[in-house]
Amino acid sequence: xxxxxxxxxxxxxxxxxxxxxxxxxxxxxxxxxxxxxxxxxxxxxxxxxxxxxxxxxxxxxxxxxxxxxxxxxxxxxxxxxxxxxxxxxxxxxxxxxxxxxxxxxxxxxxxx
Numbered sequence: 001x002x003x004x005x006x007x008x009x010x011x012x013x014x015x016x017x018x019x020x021x022x023x024x025x026x027x028x029x030x031x032x033x034x035x036x037x038x039x040x041x042x043x044x045x046x047x048x049x050x051x052x053x054x055x056x057x058x059x060x061x062x063x064x065x066x067x068x069x070x071x072x073x074x075x076x077x078x079x080x081x082x083x084x085x086x087x088x089x090x091x092x093x094x095x096x097x098x099x100x101x102x103x104x105x106x107x108x109x110x111x112x
Contacts, residue, residue: 001104004058006037006051007097021058027051028063029090043067043091051082051098058082058098067091 004021019037021027027036032046039048045065052059061079062069069076071088082088084100 001102002100003103004053005099005101007099008037009095009097011095021051021053024051025053029096030063030065039094048090049088052079060088060098065090 006019006021006027008017008019010016024036028047028050029035029037029039029044030046030048031039031041031044035047045063045067047063048065048067049069050061050063052061059079059081060069060071060076062076067090069088069090071080071082071086076088082098084098086098087095088098089095
């Protein structure tokens with residue numbers, strides 16, 4: 001069993017925020033009111049990129065933004081599967097790191 005996280009690094013400050021993706025099937029990143037993860041700044045589209053969970057795996061896709069979405073140094077034109085440790089970013093100051101961690105089901109059951 002794995003738990004997925006999205007780490008957001010704010011390059012201007014070095015601050016890192018961590019968001020658990022558990023419970024979501026889709027996450028929209030952008031500056032619009034309907035975005036799941038809202039970013040400020042004019043360089044982000046209202047719906048810039050999206051993460052989707054399909055068959056237990058996560059993928060990232062650009063949602064038609066003018067500035068594009070980049071993963072591991074390459075601009076993506078179609079949805080790409082994410083592996084733990086992959087870094088993606090958009091035209092802005094934040095970098096996103098996808099992380100998956102193994103979860104011990106016995107520990108999870110005990111925590112409940």
